[in-house]
Amino acid sequence: MTAPTHEQEPASGTDIDDEVLGLLRRADQRYTTGRRKLVAALQEGDGPLTINQILDVDDTLAQSSVYRNLMILEQVGAVVRIVTRDEFARYELAERLTEHHHHLICTSCGDVADFALDDRVEATLDRALHKAADTAGFAVDGHRLDLLGTCGSCD
Amino acid sequence: MTAPTHEQEPASGTDIDDEVLGLLRRADQRYTTGRRKLVAALQEGDGPLTINQILDVDDTLAQSSVYRNLMILEQVGAVVRIVTRDEFARYELAERLTEHHHHLICTSCGDVADFALDDRVEATLDRALHKAADTAGFAVDGHRLDLLGTCGSCD
DNA sequence: TCGGGGTTGAGAACCGTTATCAATCCCAAA
DNA sequence: TTTGGGATTGATAACGGTTCTCAACCCCGA
Known part of the structure; x- marks a missing residue:
């Protein structure tokens, strides 16, 4: 999405959690269990996921909370919302956390x-x-x- | 949208109408007055237009007909539907008719x-x-x- | 001129998403 | 550890862009 800051090594595993934690803190938001599970689900797929795909990956998540938390994570800069051709939006970790x-x-x-x-x-x-x-x-x-x-x- | 077929001169004015007419005919569709006005409206803007922008340009058009005809024109290959960031879809003439x-x-x-x-x-x-x-x-x-x-x- | 299938347009329905709000959780102070 | 209170959750209602419905209309061909 963003112009490349070439060669910023991909944070992986708990590095991502740390980064997300910082981003949330900066906005006076907590990194709750649900949000951690959400971020974990996004790390699973090898591309942006729809809400339904996220719920399939982790069926302990509630739809309304997923929507709300994705919105928050996007505002904070941890997640990016993507619209392609179809009617479903897709979400993925921001490039600052990946590549x-x-x-x-x-x-x-x-x-x-x-x-x-x-x-x-x-x-x-x-x-x-x-x-x-x-x-x-x-x-x-x-x-x-x-x-x-x-x-x-x-x- | 499509990979460039370099240097196919931009059809303009009635050329576009002729092309659209052909595309519609090929699908057993008529090029009615409403559809002509729709294509004209799309030619106006210097970028893809939302439904509301189209209705602003030509307020004689009915919303439901605009939606239906844009869908038909897209199936026929005369128009492309574009989704950007916001909740509104945008439409523009296909590159085969422009550049x-x-x-x-x-x-x-x-x-x-x-x-x-x-x-x-x-x-x-x-x-x-x-x-x-x-x-x-x-x-x-x-x-x-x-x-x-x-x-x-x-x- | 007439018949009939394509087209129109106002309104209802659809469905992904967002807002609501009471119940719950979690941090911090005592 | 206990407790108060603000943040978070999740089931549900509401929202809004888009699609569907269907009777009225138009337009082409016989």
């Missing part, structure tokens, strides 16, 4: 997987984007690049 | 404007994307690149 990446969106089943671009390509892209934005009087704070097509399991 | 381009999405007011990238950048990007998609067993049929930031009028 800069893009999405493979399957136009058949709607599933979304992550992928990364070569750093060199990413750099030239970033340069071109900033130039284009400047001429349009637009202040960039990130870009979003998705690939549309058919995933392996839909062949 | 390959990308979107400047203002995270403040939600407005969306078009912009194009240098052909050279577009080409290297396309190459890198296809390579990435191949290794993921993904059949590409297009990409989507958006710039997120603040537009001029929101400074």
